[in-house]
Structure formats: C-alpha cells, structure tokens
Amino acid sequence: MFTEDKYxxxxxxxxxxxxxxxxxxxxxxVIMPNHAHFLIKLSEKSPVISxxxxxxxxxxxxxxxxLLKEDNKTDLLKFFSDNACARTGAKHKIFEDRFDDxxxxxxxxxxxxxxxxxxxxxxxxxRLADNIVDxxxxxxxxxxxxxxxxxxxxxxx
Numbered sequence: 023m024f025t026e027d028k029y030x031x032x033x034x035x036x037x038x039x040x041x042x043x044x045x046x047x048x049x050x051x052v053i054m055p056n057h058a059h060f061l062i063k064l065s066e067k068s069p070v071i072s073x074x075x076x077x078x079x080x081x082x083x084x085x086x087x088x089l090l091k092e093d094n095k096t097d098l099l100k101f102f103s104d105n106a107c108a109r110t111g112a113k114h115k116i117f118e119d120r121f122d123d124x125x126x127x128x129x130x131x132x133x134x135x136x137x138x139x140x141x142x143x144x145x146x147x148x149r150l151a152d153n154i155v156d157x158x159x160x161x162x163x164x165x166x167x168x169x170x171x172x173x174x175x176x177x178x179x
C-alpha cells in the first residue's frame with residue numbers, strides 16, 4: 023500500500039501534525055510497503071504513545087480509504103472491507119490492532135534501532151534498494167547525505 027508518494031505523504035502529514043501540535047521530534051523512520059518504523063521523541067505535551075498511534079491509525083485509515091477510492095483500487099478496498107469488524111461498525115480494517123514500542127534509554131540502543139530501520143528496505147526478503155540511502159521513504163539519506171525526502175530532527179548525542 024505504501025508504494026506511492028501520495029500514500030507515504032499521509033505519514034509525513036502525520037509527522038508534521040505531531041511536530042506542530044505537540045512538539046514531538048522525528049529522529050528516524052522507514053515506510054515499507056506494508057508497515058513502518060519510527061523513532062519518535064514525545065514531548066511533555068504529547069499524548070502517551072498508545073493514544074498517539076491510535077489517533078494516527080484512525081487519521082491514516084480514513085485518508086487511505088479515500089485515496090484507494092479515488093484511485094479505483096477496488097481489490098484493496100475489498101480486502102480491507104472483508105477484514106473489517108461489523109460488530110464495531112467499521113467499514114474497513116487497514117491496520118492491525120496492536121503495535122510494538124520500545125523505550126530508548128541509550129545512544130547505543132538508539133543507533134542499533136536506527137540501523138535496523140534503515141537496513142529494512144535492503145533486507146533479502148524485501149530488496150527495495152541496493153543501498154539504504156537509495157530508498158526514498160527512509161531517513162537514511164538524512165543521516166548519510168545531510169538531506170532526504172522528508173526533513174527529520176537530528177538527535178543530539
């Protein structure tokens with residue numbers, strides 16, 4: 023699903039919202055075709071991570087469905103509709119109910135996670151790029167070249 027700019031731009035729009043509304047920092051990310059990884063520093067004004075992700079999923083789901091309809095991607099719409107829970111009144115189920123989060127407490131752990139997310143597109147089972155900086159939907163180029171497709175916040179360590 024996240025293989026075109028307009029779909030990935032929804033995530034960047036969410037990043038912008040978090041920055042502007044709460045003062046959160048985006049230190050790293052990778053948007054893969056069917057999942058994403060983020061390194062986010064929450065400000066004191068930010069909701070807790072579970073609420074932040076819940077709100078993001080809701081925002082993204084509505085926007086994704088609208089784009090899928092606009093693009094007449096009926097196969098994906100049917101898939102998401104078939105996975106919806108009629109009991110809750112949902113018409114589409116875009117995201118899984120759960121997410122994983124880790125608290126980063128050291129520079130070493132931060133760098134380990136940053137490397138993991140940047141290496142993701144080059145993993146054997148993905149092969150989306152030969153070099154991490156060549157994958158457009160990642161912050162790897164920000165770290166390697168000083169600029170990338172989306173401007174991130176650079177950590178101070």
